[in-house]
Amino acid sequence: xxxxxxxxxxxxxxxxxxxxxxxxxxxxxxxxxxxxxxxxxxxxxxxxxxxxxxxxxxxxxxxxxxxxxxxxxxxxxxxxxxxxxxxxxxxxxxxxxxxxxxxxxxxxxxxxxxxxxxxxxxxxxxxxxxxxxxxxxxxxxxxxxxxxxxxxxxxxxxxxxxxxxxxxxxxxxxxxxxxxxxxxxxxxxxxx
Numbered sequence: 519x520x521x522x523x524x525x526x527x528x529x530x531x532x533x534x535x536x537x538x539x540x541x542x543x544x545x546x547x548x549x550x551x552x553x554x555x556x557x558x559x560x561x562x563x564x565x566x567x568x569x570x571x572x573x574x575x576x577x578x579x580x581x582x583x584x585x586x587x588x589x590x591x592x593x594x595x596x597x598x599x600x601x602x603x604x605x606x607x608x609x610x611x612x613x614x615x616x617x618x619x620x621x622x623x624x625x626x627x628x629x630x631x632x633x634x635x636x637x638x639x640x641x642x643x644x645x646x647x648x649x650x651x652x653x654x655x656x657x658x659x660x661x662x663x664x665x666x667x668x669x670x671x672x673x674x675x676x677x678x679x680x681x682x683x684x685x686x687x688x689x690x691x692x693x694x695x696x697x698x699x700x701x702x703x704x705x706x707x708x709x710x
Contacts, residue, residue: 521688525654529646532681533572541575544679547702549578552641553586555698555705557673561638565591565605570621573643574677580608591632593660594623603660605637606630634664637672642696644676648687651695651708665694673697680704 536544552558564583569575583590591605595617606612606623607630614622624630634640642661644653653676655661665674676699683701699706 522654522657525684525687526645526656529654529682529684530571533574533679536572536679536681544702545575545578548574548677548700549582551700551705552579552675552677553582555675557675557698558588558639561588561673563589563591563632563636563638565593565634565637565640566608567593567641567643568622570619570643574679576641576677579641579677584610589632591637592624593664594626595619595660597626601659601663603634603664605632605634607632634668635671637668639673639675640664640668641675641677644678644682644699646682646684646687647676647678647696647699647706648683648685649706650686651697651699651706652687652689652693653696653699654684654687659692662692662694665696666692675700 566576566580580590590608592608593603594606596602596604608624613625615625617623644655646654674696676696678699678701680701680703697708
């Protein structure tokens with residue numbers, strides 16, 4: 519097995535072992551950190567994602583953004599451009615569908631589409647991260663491609679559990695490091 523796949527299996531197992539109480543407390547702490555970031559306070563268009571497979575629960579962040587009157591966007595797998603994401607505005611009553619990975623996403627409606635280059639903040643899911651701002655995703659490259667198109671206009675923020683820290687992560691030339699990673703106990707930051 520390749521090192522990246524071993525790391526993915528180890529970390530995914532660790533985060534699935536967190537209790538409901540640990541998940542809830544972690545999500546609340548990260549939401550508070552997220553909303554306190556100047557980049558978030560000054561943002562109007564924030565891309566988030568719906569948690570899956572033990573990822574840090576993003577519902578508290580989404581609700582906090584709505585309460586702060588921020589526009590929230592969720593990723594949708596691009597129907598024609600393989601490996602790319604679209605971002606659609608998300609409200610409590612947005613019609614949803616399940617994508618090919620079993621993840622809930624908004625039903626495609628171009629009226630709610632925002633170009634990724636217009637997003638102020640992009641919160642990214644991740645499997646693991648290291649002390650240099652590298653993230654390890656699920657291996658599809660969706661967020662690396664998105665961040666490559668959005669830099670330097672958007673602030674990239676990884677949301678994670680503390681158990682997802684791994685050092686050092688193997689990296690490839692196409693891997694896009696993050697500006698911030700927020701965990702329940704720490705705010706990791708790498709100035710641009």
